[in-house]
Amino acid sequence: MFALATLIWGTVAFLVGIIVALELAAPSVNMGFDLITFGRLRPLHTNAAIFAFAGNAIFTAVYYSTQRLCRARMWSDKLSRLHFWGWQLIILSAALTLPFGITQGKEYAELEWPIDIAIAVVWVGFFGVNFFMTLATRRERHMYVTLWFYIATIVTVALLHVFNNLVVPIGLFKSYSIYAGVQDAFMQWWYGHNAVAFFLTTPFLGLMYYFLPKAANRPIYSYKLSILHFWSLVFLYIWAGPHHLHYTALPQWASTLGMLFSIMLWMPSWGGMINGLLTLRGVWQKVTSDPVLKFFVVGITFYGMSTFEGPVLSIKSVNALSHYTDWTIAHVHAGALGWNGFMTFGMLYWLLPRLFQTQLYSTKLANLHFWLGTVGILLYIFPIYVAGLTQGLMWRAITETGQLAYPNFVETVRVLIPLYWIRVTGGLVYLSGSLLLGYNFFQTWKTRPAVYEEVVHSAPPLERHYDDDPAPKSDLTGVLEIAKSIDVFEKLNWHRRWERLPRVMTIWVIISVVVASLFEIIPTFLIRSNVPTIATVTPYTPLELAGRDIYVAEGCYNCHSQMIRPILSETKRYGEYSKPGEFVYDHPFQWGSRRIGPDLAREGGQRSNLWHLIHFRDPALMTNGSIMPPYQWLEQRTLNFKTIPDRVWAASYLGAPYTRALDDSIAMAKEQAKAIADDIEKQKGPSGLEDKQVIALIAYMQRLGTDIYKTPAAPKKTESTEPPPAADKTAQK
Known part of the structure; x- marks a missing residue:
């Protein structure tokens, strides 16, 4: 079978x-x-x-x-x-x-x-x-x-x-x-x-x-x-x-x-x-x-x-x-x-x-x-x-x-x-x-036979008690005891005993895997200096969170990375290299492992909302030679705003410091969606997009990589759930 x-x-x-x-x-x-x-x-x-x-x-x-x-x-x-x-x-x-x-x-x-x-x-x-x-x-x-x-x-x-x-x-x-x-x-x-x-x-x-x-x-x-x-x-x-x-x-x-x-x-x-x-x-x-x-x-x-x-x-x-x-x-x-x-x-x-x-x-x-x-x-x-x-x-x-x-x-x-x-x-x-x-x-x-021949092989059950063969002795003479011990070890009689003990073999495998894993996992998770805090990095807004889920659902990570390495050619092409603290609210991470298309870590604010809309509708129209498929259905399908509170709750449960968004996520999402849709209409784009999935995805795209260019606000005035201001273009340059 x-x-x-x-x-x-x-x-x-x-x-x-x-x-x-x-x-x-x-x-x-x-x-x-x-x-x-x-x-x-x-x-x-x-x-x-x-x-x-x-x-x-x-x-x-x-x-x-x-x-x-x-x-x-x-x-x-x-x-x-x-x-x-x-x-x-x-x-x-x-x-x-x-x-x-x-x-x-x-x-x-x-x-x-x-x-x-x-x-x-x-x-x-x-x-x-x-x-x-x-x-x-x-x-x-x-x-x-x-x-x-x-x-x-x-x-x-x-x-x-x-x-x-x-x-x-x-x-x-x-x-x-x-x-x-x-x-x-x-x-x-x-x-x-x-x-x-x-x-x-x-x-x-x-x-x-x-x-x-x-x-x-x-x-x-x-x-x-x-x-x-x-x-x-x-x-x-x-x-x-x-x-x-x-x-x-x-x-x-x-x-x-x-x-x-x-x-x-x-x-x-x-x-x-x-x-x-x-x-x-x-x-x-x-x-x-x-x-x-x-x-x-x-x-x-x-x-x-x-x-x-x-x-x-x-x-x-x-x-x-x-x-x-x-x-x-x-x-x-x-x-x-x-x-x-x-x-x-x-x-x-x-x-x-x-x-x-x-x-x-x-x-x-x-x-x-x-x-x-x-x-x-x-x-x-x-x-x-x-x-x-x-x-x-x-x-x-x-x-x-x-x-x-x-x-x-x-x-x-x-x-x-x-x-x-x-x-x-x-x-x-x-x-x-x-x-x-x-x-x-x-x-x-x-061509199989009409009736299979049933060949029966039998063997007696193993006895519960078993006496191992006597431990081998070294044949070396005139050498140190440690050399004799090494010689006995190399005869591998100890391993022959393990091969009769599945429990011992399994325990040693588990120990090997767990110890090696914990040696890397514990420092990565517990040493705070591995992920330095960036004051301007705030959680995604409710609409951006919904847009990020659309990004994940469409499998965009299969073609795009969101990780700029500190390599000259990459910083020249994409901008400032990525910092650990930028991703503290990313569940899951979306760094990708392949660039069929360009990196998107600093995509936010680089292009207009209308550009993104047309690009999702017909990528080759905006970039001649692009092999990205069209995503015109995003412009046709309605965004389910009722699911946004659950998304915000989960993000909050995982550590995102939401305040107003916990109680008013739908209204906040609709407010940001209307602002983006109005902006598209002002640029002579189509109207009536404020409840479409593409608007949420555009909101997410416009957020990517913008946090590190913001000016830190006074702690008492920080509102982490409001839509972020546009990226500082001077800083990007």
């Missing part, structure tokens, strides 16, 4: 990814339809690829390998079924909410709080309990390395998911993160980076350690190397998240620490790659004819490439160039399509004959799938690597006179369009390969 779900959701994820890529190359593909704009579809694509495709692949591997490694059936068939159907319903919920703008606005954590609760119940209550109870009732005392990686995955993903998704709900489909600004950014990338680590890496390494030796009919190359690989990843990975936030408002010590641990991850990751590839020693001739081994070899190679490139991208000087560019997108897709995709395809081709007790329908089609997939990946990632380098270099280019060589952001966009078309072609080739897998899957299923 999980194998079939993997195939179906993988095809969906690839198809949605192609549509998203096509919208960058040809924005008119959107046809002005709000449900399929880039900002709404991109989260659907990422969630489908990660949680639907990779997630079901993980469960396929876990359910198949765990029972055989434990010599025991899964503890509860009922929990297994609840897990399967629960997870599919979660995926369907994502597909039915994200296109409608129901989102938390945080990458890889977009799903709203009811779905988050469902994920926690299914992951921990159904999947986790079933797995750990199977370990407890296993009939094989020794736990193979694959099970270690599964333990780390289940425990760590649960911790990451719960603590990153703590929110204050204001309705069934809306909530605000309890974290704000710098702290929210830290928590998000603590989660985001380690979701890649413990959802897209460790379970697939468990898959590798089980299915690769099976396919090659060879034992894993090095048991000692597998121990080093596992514990190094568990101890190091959790520290590395902050490297995603170099040169942002995050404290430099945190991002530097993330960089150091990212660099340290390189060698153990390559140790795992080497362990996998050297498992094939003596059987490399089989790789030429066996499509399963082909997929595994290339998949492991992509793992090595990604785990080398990741540490390189974490280096500050490299990150200054690569961040916000398509280089990061290429890196992510190389890992997802090459590592996760190919390991999944290899596993499925190995499983099909065994699940259906027949021969694979066509090895030739499987080999063709391999070549289509390989060519598709290369066509997909190479143009995006070029696009990323092009963006980074053009954005940073400075003339001999000290001015920006390409002052108009759209100049870079125009250059990238041919590269986006090549990317679409690569995606189509990759998708065609997965369709071949689907055909092979179906035809293999059709």
Whole structure:
């Protein structure tokens, strides 16, 4: 069931990814339809690829390998079924909410709080309990390395998911993160980076350690190397998240620490790659004819490439160039399509004959799938690597006179369009390969026997008491006692004992993850100097708060950043660099991770209200060459003022010092909306817009980045909930 779900959701994820890529190359593909704009579809694509495709692949591997490694059936068939159907319903919920703008606005954590609760119940209550109870009732005392990686995955993903998704709900489909600004950014990338680590890496390494030796009919190359690989990843990975936030408002010590641990991850990751590839020693001739081994070899190679490139991208000087560019997108897709995709395809081709007790329908089609997939990946990632380098270099280019060589952001966009078309072609080739897998899957299923042979394997229950082998002694002579102790330690008998004790193994994983997390989280949250107070920064007005929620719902953070780094080219292009204290009322933070469009951190006051109105209606009319889709429906849909008091209450609960707005938020919002609508009408724009969604969004856009240019008022006269005055243009210049 999980194998079939993997195939179906993988095809969906690839198809949605192609549509998203096509919208960058040809924005008119959107046809002005709000449900399929880039900002709404991109989260659907990422969630489908990660949680639907990779997630079901993980469960396929876990359910198949765990029972055989434990010599025991899964503890509860009922929990297994609840897990399967629960997870599919979660995926369907994502597909039915994200296109409608129901989102938390945080990458890889977009799903709203009811779905988050469902994920926690299914992951921990159904999947986790079933797995750990199977370990407890296993009939094989020794736990193979694959099970270690599964333990780390289940425990760590649960911790990451719960603590990153703590929110204050204001309705069934809306909530605000309890974290704000710098702290929210830290928590998000603590989660985001380690979701890649413990959802897209460790379970697939468990898959590798089980299915690769099976396919090659060879034992894993090095048991000692597998121990080093596992514990190094568990101890190091959790520290590395902050490297995603170099040169942002995050404290430099945190991002530097993330960089150091990212660099340290390189060698153990390559140790795992080497362990996998050297498992094939003596059987490399089989790789030429066996499509399963082909997929595994290339998949492991992509793992090595990604785990080398990741540490390189974490280096500050490299990150200054690569961040916000398509280089990061290429890196992510190389890992997802090459590592996760190919390991999944290899596993499925190995499983099909065994699940259906027949021969694979066509090895030739499987080999063709391999070549289509390989060519598709290369066509997909190479143009995006070029696009990323092009963006980074053009954005940073400075003339001999000290001015920006390409002052108009759209100049870079125009250059990238041919590269986006090549990317679409690569995606189509990759998708065609997965369709071949689907055909092979179906035809293999059709040739299954009328009645499956039920092969029963039995093993006696484990005895409750077990006497460990005597501790080994050192064979060294004429050396210090400490040298003998090291020699005994290196024999790893102590680890062999752990491998018989799932509780001990789990506790050490939890300790490793929690200690590393708290070491970074506690200083970030408790040291006030990390987020210095700015006297002129005040909460959003009720209308701006509603406008910000529209910004989040439309997925604008997928294309725009709100973080100006202290880099010359950025301050020249966008203005004063961003300060930590500017974001204390941002729930969630909206710094973004990609610039398909320009940064918006200092957008407030830069353009007229009418300009923004026309820009939302037809972006290309205001910026020739823009690939932003039109948002004309914002001008047509009525703003629900009745929901504003709940938004204001939640913001107040989270620390915003509102006074009048708590009791009079609707009147204040309507007053500010009328002022903006009147201003648009005075500029010969349309009339009657004071109750439209676009007015709220314009109010939010005009507020961005203006607080730091205001003159601090006397404390007794400060009114934090009134609409802010226009930005001081002299200060901006």
